[in-house]
Amino acid sequence: MFEFTEDHIKRYSRHILLPEVGGIGQKKIYDAKVLLVGAGGIGAPVAYYLAAAGVGTIGIIDEDTVELSNLQRQIIHSMDDLGKEKAISAKETIEKLNTDVTVVTHLERASSANIMDIISKYDIVVDGSDNFPTRYLINDACILSNKPLSSGAVFRFNGQVMTIVPHEGPCYRCLYREPPPPDMTASCQEAGVLGVLPGTIGLLQATEVLKLIIGQGDLLCGRMLNYEALEMDFRKIKVNRNPSCAVCGDNPTITELDDYEAFCQMKF
Amino acid sequence: MSDQVNIDKELNIKGEVCPYTFVKTKLAMETLSPGQVLKIILDHDPASVNVPKSLRGEGHEVLDLSKNENDDWVIIVQKKR
Ligand SMILES: [Zn+2]
Numbered sequence: 001m002f003e004f005t006e007d008h009i010k011r012y013s014r015h016i017l018l019p020e021v022g023g024i025g026q027k028k029i030y031d032a033k034v035l036l037v038g039a040g041g042i043g044a045p046v047a048y049y050l051a052a053a054g055v056g057t058i059g060i061i062d063e064d065t066v067e068l069s070n071l072q073r074q075i076i077h078s079m080d081d082l083g084k085e086k087a088i089s090a091k092e093t094i095e096k097l098n099t100d101v102t103v104v105t106h107l108e109r110a111s112s113a114n115i116m117d118i119i120s121k122y123d124i125v126v127d128g129s130d131n132f133p134t135r136y137l138i139n140d141a142c143i144l145s146n147k148p149l150s151s152g153a154v155f156r157f158n159g160q161v162m163t164i165v166p167h168e169g170p171c172y173r174c175l176y177r178e179p180p181p182p183d184m185t186a187s188c189q190e191a192g193v194l195g196v197l198p199g200t201i202g203l204l205q206a207t208e209v210l211k212l213i214i215g216q217g218d219l220l221c222g223r224m225l226n227y228e229a230l231e232m233d234f235r236k237i238k239v240n241r242n243p244s245c246a247v248c249g250d251n252p253t254i255t256e257l258d259d260y261e262a263f264c265q266m267k268f
Numbered sequence: 269m270s271d272q273v274n275i276d277k278e279l280n281i282k283g284e285v286c287p288y289t290f291v292k293t294k295l296a297m298e299t300l301s302p303g304q305v306l307k308i309i310l311d312h313d314p315a316s317v318n319v320p321k322s323l324r325g326e327g328h329e330v331l332d333l334s335k336n337e338n339d340d341w342v343i344i345v346q347k348k349r
Contacts, residue, residue: 017291
């Protein structure tokens with residue numbers, strides 16, 4: 001059992017002061033195990049802030065290494081990390097921030113072969129992946145293992161966030177039945193993204209994760225938040241669970257995982 | 269007043285200043301059940317105003333605020349929820 005030291009009381013005092021958190025909520029945060037799919041544009045700020053918040057166990061799945069073109073937005077990595085595995089770079093940055101946090105690195109690509117086993121060790125999943133095959137894989141894996149998922153996506157100046165609580169609200173597949181065909185997204189490698197955008201989206205996801213952990217507030221469950229940075233417009237779109245959804249519907253046809261062909265390697 | 273109520277827990281936070289006076293008070297309150305009473309001893313003057321105010325803000329009943337023989341502040345509070 002986690003007991004607060006004087007340093008814990010100081011470090012987390014602004015949380016403990018919140019009526020919705022308190023020492024009880026802070027202990028829940030410490031006990032939580034959160035899996036991040038990707039330590040890129042979205043995963044970087046999520047990992048950094050959840051570590052600061054005191055999430056006790058953070059898992060990171062990422063097989064990529066840090067490149068110079070990542071540093072425009074992936075704030076958990078720095079010049080010294082170029083060439084290093086992103087998950088290891090993130091772990092090292094987190095260890096400098098907060099030694100209360102245990103970071104578990106999974107230096108592999110999420111696939112139908114490994115994801116169920118990895119997810120089983122965590123309570124909540126954050127999808128910050130950069131491609132549709134992974135997005136659908138993580139959605140399906142979370143439904144099949146009954147784990148809440150924060151799903152986020154960024155494109156140019158536009159971002160979306162949705163929280164998926166299996167069988168309580170819609171899943172990603174209720175919204176879009178199948179990934180778009182590869183030729184529809186052919187231009188995505190040249191799409192670009194405003195560097196701060198995945199920060200905004202990632203922190204909205206981190207907020208949902210903390211709400212899930214402390215059991216407070218209203219989640220983006222059944223509502224998709226759409227953010228248009230150029231117009232500075234935040235809009236929530238109501239999304240219903242689809243009773244005929246292939247994975248979370250009443251008679252699901254997806255009962256085990258499959259891998260879609262990777263067709264877009266754009267690294268957000 | 270403080271002689272008449274049953275104290276379930278005592279918290280000495282002399283030397284602490286705001287906001288840690290309330291942070292530690294809150295952590296102590298969390299260990300009590302509704303109806304139980306906490307006695308807080310502190311010597312940071314602003315906390316003698318802030319701690320009772322914050323306790324009331326969280327729905328608890330401040331039963332007494334006084335100074336003891338050592339000129340420290342003593343707050344008696346009953347947990348309400
Ligand atoms: Zn669904």
